Amino acid sequence: MKVLIAPDSYKGVYSTIEVSNIIKEAIKKYNLLYNREIDYEMFPVSDGGEGFLEVFNFHKKGEIIKFETIDFEFDKIEAEVLYYRDEKIVVIESARVIGIHYKKVDERKPFYYSSKGIGILIKKVIENLDVEKIYIGLGGSTTVDLGLGILEGLEVVRFLWKFGEVTNITPIVWNKVEEIEIVKENIEKLPKIKIFCDVNNPLLGENGGLLIYAPQKGVKQEELSRLEKDASRIVRLVEKAFNKQGNYTKEKMGVAGGISWGFSMLEKSELIFGIDFILEKNLKVQIY
Secondary structure (H helix, E strand, O other): OEEEEOOOOEOOOEOHHHHHHHHHHHHHHHHHHHOOOOEEEEOOOOOOOOOHHHHHHHHOOOEEEEEEEEOOOOOEEEEEEEEEOOOOEEEEEOHHHHEHHHOOHHHOOHHHOOOHHHHHHHHHHHHHOOOOEEEEEOOOEOOOOOOHHHHHHOOOEEEEEOOEEEOOOOHHHHHHOOEEEEOHHHHHOOOEEEEEEOOOOOOOOOOOHHHHHOHHHOOOHHHHHHHHHHHHHHHHHHHHHHOOOOHHHOOOOOOOOOHHHHHHOOOOEEEEEHHHHHHHHHHHHHHO
16 A cells, blocks of 8 residues: 655644654554555645745755845845756745744734735845746735735835825725836836635635635734725726736635735736646656
């Protein structure tokens, strides 16, 4: 008999690799105790959340490179990326920058959190590495900022109001924004970006990912209607500026507090299911 060990992470408890190793050791102990010879194959998986980067590195070793960026509260941090030099591909795990596991439930303040650090990280990757494709796993985020922070960090948009530019964009200041200015020359510099999603929800509405998953990120029940209202307003401003009206109604737009929707404004981005990509690329090689 052969056992395929293919777990995802146990959120907030064990990483994908840790779970795989626990199962592997249990099988080895069983074999020793009962004089059995059960074979096993380790195949850790990820849908884009915690452990995304180490799963890629498990299946194909790359270079771990660190860059300085900021976290969801604008504090300086160092974040690791995985670089495949020959393929010119960089893998980024968003949870390492804006992960929900960094804050306890009663400490979360998502109206004041930003995904800007991911945008800054991508920008530094492009400036410092020879890269043609970027893979980004979105699961496990603590933000509900629609990915607008990422667009700001990439310097592809400016958020304007009557007194100039609104910087460090977060949901608490969405209602100040009156105009969106697109910086086309910076958009053109971006490589292809493949976004690894873990849910299929649109962005807004009762089935929208924003409302469904906001409570686990710290949004209180009495704050949900305000979040949806303010999000609807700025979504329409942004989509009009990018000439992508109605994008928010499509599948996969509600991933990671709307980060997938933010990325969808960029022409070179592609939204896919993370688990499908990993299984399709590797599973046949492992068991057939």
